[in-house]
Amino acid sequence: MESESPQPPPAALGTGAVARRLGVSPTTLRSWERRYAIGPARRDEGRHRRWSPADIARLELMCRLTAQGVPPSEAARVARGAAPGPAPESPGAEPGAAREPGGPRALRLGDVRPECRGLARAAVRLDAPAVEDLLAAALAELGAVTAWEEVIAPTLHAVGRKWASAGERYIEVEHLLSWCVSSALHRIRPVPERLPAPPLLLACAPGEQHSLPMEALAAALGERALPVRMFGAALPAEALHDAVRRTGPRAVVLWSQSRTTADVALARSVAGIEWGPRGARGRSALLLAGPGWGGGPQPPYTERLFGLRSGLAVIESVAAGRIPANAAGRVAPAACGS
Template sequence: MNDVPTDSETLTVSAVARRLGIAAPTLRSWERRYGLSPSARSAGGHRRYSPQDLARFHAMLKLVNSGVPTAEAASTVRDRIYTARSPNVTSATSDAEGTPAQDHAVRRAPRNRPRSADPADLFQLANAMDGERLTHEIARSLDRSGAVEAWTSRLVPLLVGVGDQWERTGECVEVEHLATEAVVSGLRYHTRRAVERHKPDETGRPVVLACLELEDHALPLLAVAAALAERGVRVQTLGAATPINSLSAAVRRIRPAAVFIWSSAPRTADVESLQSLARTRPSYSLVVGGPGWQALGRPDGWVGSLADAVEALVTAAHR
């Protein structure tokens, strides 16, 4: 029988929320709606989360970061056994299979960088409707941490938090819209700065980023573009809802090294269009990401995270 962790081995709701970069009410709502309960209670009946609980939440956010809906991500991680270090470890992460892991792109990030805004602070700025400061803090996070780490550790938790707040209350749509616009503005600003700093080779073949015709959610493409700009890769972003004929025509004209197609849901993941696109010449690497493709069996070229997408596209661009 497993020992019940003591208070010194566990974290409070507010402490876990700070580690994850979400609001404490969001954490409580995940328990109520998805069954993600803490492993222990204090003598006074307060929630206490173990290192394993913390690892489970990190795994859930990693899935959400890859585009998996929150409810599905919660269902995936809920009953798995996670191993983790002491809750005093500030950078604990784990993958969706229950084993400790850290994204290799994040692992390469330089150490001892100054800490940028805590995700919980971003959530508070969004709720204060301080769009100017929120955009500034997002841009600062991207500059200090890099696109992959900032997206995973700060921006996705922010977007999850404001989205969950809306689902929980039916209110605060304006907060969600403001946060989304701030993320968009921050990513675009960071991309421009990265292009100026790293000066992509204008003679190299670019990477094309797009969504198929039914996909309206193109925000992840901006994160990919920002990360590629940091690596000195030229990018052409076509954005959301691109008809397959138009996308194929663009590929023939641009002659890219790779094409990345994002899909947030099965209804936007058109396999027939993907197969048609794959036949477009000249040849290039076709990379797909998002839960839409995952639900359809993970076709060739599927990647499960922002870091994996960036690595696949950088490899193709430098081939």
């Protein structure tokens, strides 16, 4: 009988890939190797580090222990002595909690990209430099839309679920992560506008402080060389009216996170604004974004946006004139995605 062919050894990863997976910076991994002798067993030619699954398992255990407050030197000693395979659970942890780095503090993410898990781990540790590095890498490699939908938003939602179920705990994680996300989105340089065109005006409803989705939209529109005027959180109603009249935007995107800030009367008044000189008056499309608007009746000349990617398709159509501004409210719901 022919002998079974040997199984190929598991692929080893480079330092950058391991750092993204664990939610630490490559500098941190090199520092741990230098200070605590918790490095890879293998190096390729040119001194490139290659981390095996057993190496990564030890690093995961060290990340979990340091997230629980264990000093790095002690965490490294425990990790070095751990046998390859599933990492042991920490004393007092719930059964199965060790399956997620951070033990009982871990964020439950489900089936997500490795970059998302790394970002969550760094956020729980309040490791701001690592969070910043991971966000910068995700935005550079994936672009604003994919990075937001598949890395940033799932992590933010997981943090929100965590602190909502844990009283006042973990709010510091959400605040740090939100700040880093906002900073990373603001660092994206927009592509220069191709031709002069009416801008797209982005604002949050009066009293609405949750502006990160609008910041992600502004970054994505900038990547597409579309002119944007971003007014951020809680723009007063009168200021919104003035901004529409002064800029003559092709479209206005108004964000509302909760029903308490979704003012239908305001939407109706903004949709009815006309601007420009007599005889050449114009009107902007009003696009309502965010869960606060619910499923109730929409004011005339308005449209709902659902999700960043599908919403971008509608905005690009309006900006290109494929959907006239005065007909935006008659766009079929399927045009906005789900």
